[in-house]
Amino acid sequence: MDHAPPSQFAIEVAGLQKRYGEQVALAGLDLRVEAGTFFGLLGPNGAGKTTTVSILTTLARPGAGSVRVSGFDVAWEREKVRRTLGVVFQEPSLDRELTAREHLDLQARFYRLPERRRRVGEALERVGLAGEADRPVRGFSGGMRRRLEIARGVLHRPRILFLDEPTLGLDVASRAAVWDHLRTLHAAGGTTIFLTTHSMEEAETLCGRVAIIDAGRRIVEGTPARLVEDLGGDVVLLSLDPRDGSAGGSADPGEAPDAALAAARSVEGVRDVSRHGSGLRVTVREGTRRLPALLDALRPFCVVDVELRRPDLEHVFLHHTGHPFEPEQLA
Numbered sequence: 220m221d222h223a224p225p226s227q228f229a230i231e232v233a234g235l236q237k238r239y240g241e242q243v244a245l246a247g248l249d250l251r252v253e254a255g256t257f258f259g260l261l262g263p264n265g266a267g268k269t270t271t272v273s274i275l276t277t278l279a280r281p282g283a284g285s286v287r288v289s290g291f292d293v294a295w296e297r298e299k300v301r302r303t304l305g306v307v308f309q310e311p312s313l314d315r316e317l318t319a320r321e322h323l324d325l326q327a328r329f330y331r332l333p334e335r336r337r338r339v340g341e342a343l344e345r346v347g348l349a350g351e352a353d354r355p356v357r358g359f360s361g362g363m364r365r366r367l368e369i370a371r372g373v374l375h376r377p378r379i380l381f382l383d384e385p386t387l388g389l390d391v392a393s394r395a396a397v398w399d400h401l402r403t404l405h406a407a408g409g410t411t412i413f414l415t416t417h418s419m420e421e422a423e424t425l426c427g428r429v430a431i432i433d434a435g436r437r438i439v440e441g442t443p444a445r446l447v448e449d450l451g452g453d454v455v456l457l458s459l460d461p462r463d464g465s466a467g468g469s470a471d472p473g474e475a476p477d478a479a480l481a482a483a484r485s486v487e488g489v490r491d492v493s494r495h496g497s498g499l500r501v502t503v504r505e506g507t508r509r510l511p512a513l514l515d516a517l518r519p520f521c522v523v524d525v526e527l528r529r530p531d532l533e534h535v536f537l538h539h540t541g542h543p544f545e546p547e548q549l550a
């Protein structure tokens with residue numbers, strides 16, 4: 220295998236543009252993925268995810284911009300790029316008349332893998348298709364096909380694995396099996412995994428980093444936890460004992476006293492405080508970290524119950540694709 224120029228980045232995309240006739244698919248995309256990352260590319264329908272995967276895997280030509288994969292230029296070093304990667308496409312790409320074993324055998328021959336029979340057998344075993352190995356694919360369910368496509372994508376132990384919506388249309392058990400398989404592969408070390416998905420649960424479960432793209436541009440990127448944190452909208456619901464009117468006046472008996480609202484407002488990171496039933500509703504940055512200080516400030520008001528609600532990646536996705544997040548959505 221050719222040695223790539225040393226780079227900490229498995230993928231480096233700068234100013235990438237791509238048009239299909241009049242249709243702009245990518246409008247100056249920038250993206251860098253460190254080697255070994257489990258990376259998720261998210262975005263609404265038509266955002267440019269499949270176009271990006273096609274260019275990164277050398278199936279489509281870039282328009283303007285520069286794209287390096289495993290240190291090689293996709294426009295000028297296509298063969299070198301191809302040798303380093305495995306791909307699982309959004310559109311099924313299996314031959315209905317071939318068996319599972321034949322698919323993997325062809326792949327092994329293409330990459331001139333040593334110990335072909337053993338590796339194909341092990342791969343079938345790993346994705347739970349050993350029992351169906353010699354049946355033609357036309358009799359396979361969607362889940363079996365996906366698992367076979369993944370087995371084929373990783374057979375030659377690529378440095379980078381691309382998966383375009385790998386669990387689309389799978390039932391819960393098949394999806395869990397695919398997730399397990401990808402996690403194991405990633406945990407074994409070395410492999411960069413780049414997937415696209417519409418499932419925020421999938422991205423949150425698997426990906427160490429995600430980027431959201433829209434209309435062919437990157438909108439935001441980071442760890443799922445950081446992106447959620449940056450919404451700054453954790454909500455803490457605190458129930459106060461309604462009989463306890465000890466510290467300060469209240470608008471109505473049974474409602475939280477003004478002094479309790481003031482006490483909550485004085486805590487660092489708190490953005491908004493309002494009455495909620497007989498208690499308080501507090502919007503705060505980094506809710507988990509601020510909770511002890513909040514409880515401490517409210518000690519005179521007899522807190523009897525606490526509930527922390529956090530936004531998740533779905534809120535992040537909506538927020539950055541035209542549906543601004545309001546903490547009210549959580550309570």
Ligand SMILES: Nc1ncnc2c1ncn2[C@@H]1O[C@H](COP(=O)(O)OP(=O)(O)OP(=O)(O)O)[C@@H](O)[C@H]1O
Pocket residue numbers: 239242243244262263264265266267268269270271309
């Ligand atoms: N072969 C093609 N010919 C013409 N237009 C195309 C072609 N492929 C993609 N496009 C257009 O490019 C844009 C990006 O499409 P792409 O398939 O990359 O989006 P996507 O993010 O993968 O969407 P989805 O979530 O629906 O899979 C869309 O506007 C699409 O209509």
Ligand SMILES: [Mg+2]
Pocket residue numbers: 268269270309383
């Ligand atoms: Mg797509």
